[in-house]
Amino acid sequence: MRLCSLATAAAMLAVVAGPTRAADESIKEKAAQCTPCHGEAGMSETENTPSLAGQPDQYLQWQLVFFRSGSRKNEVMQPMAEQLNNEDVRNLGAYFASLTPPKAYAPDDNPDLSRKGAEAAAGRRCASCHGDTFAGTKAVARLAGQREEYLVKALHDYKSSLRVGGGVAAMADVAYPLSEEEITALAHYLAHL
Structure with a gap:
């Protein structure tokens, strides 16, 4: 039986x-x-993707x-x-x-820029939505290890209101006052986490 x-x-x-x-x-x-x-x-090698x-x-x-x-x-x-x-x-x-998330896709060749990016992230309270490790959560994107030029593009798209969707109000509010230097620094910092 x-x-x-x-x-x-x-x-x-x-x-x-x-x-x-x-x-x-x-x-x-x-x-x-x-x-x-x-x-x-799921690991992009295509620019701005x-x-x-x-x-x-x-x-x-x-x-x-x-x-x-x-x-x-x-x-x-x-x-x-x-x-x-x-x-x-x-x-x-x-x-x-x-799938296994990306790690920093290249060694950090500019630690000073990363430090400025970390300061910008703290000042804009990025971790309050994206998490302390910037791994994202629920409907909020993972930023850690993302392609650097894509992060620059995304911040520009939010800043200019080209990108809409979930979280757009919060992201537009964060991105609009960012200077070009801050966008570059943030993208560099996040891509190298």
Whole structure:
């Protein structure tokens, strides 16, 4: 009887695991469409394109929804996001969030600039939303280890109101008064965490 119970349990696991593997393969196929820009394993090597690995799940989902709705504009992302259903959005968010996040993509070649960036981050209370380690949380982006030029672009987009979506009021409020020197320093500091 015990052998029969074990066989039944194994059969049930096979039935459950089958669709899970199929779903895993399906999401990997969808995520493969992201690779040309966002890189293998979500690590971007494309200028002005963020790494997605280790971004918080909810943050990724919201960005896809913003692109899909057209409230966040990008000529590449909008058409791709329009093809995603809600399940795809949830699965892609979970998939990229599960990947190992980037570490500083290069040794810090300018510690003085990083120090100025740390001061700017403290003065703007960046950690109050992005977390003490800038790893992001829930619907707030991970900044640590992100591509430096992308961070500069994102801050400029918030400052000029080109970027909208969740948190835009807080980010516009933070970014608008930043000087070019502070933007450069912040991006350098965060990219090298």
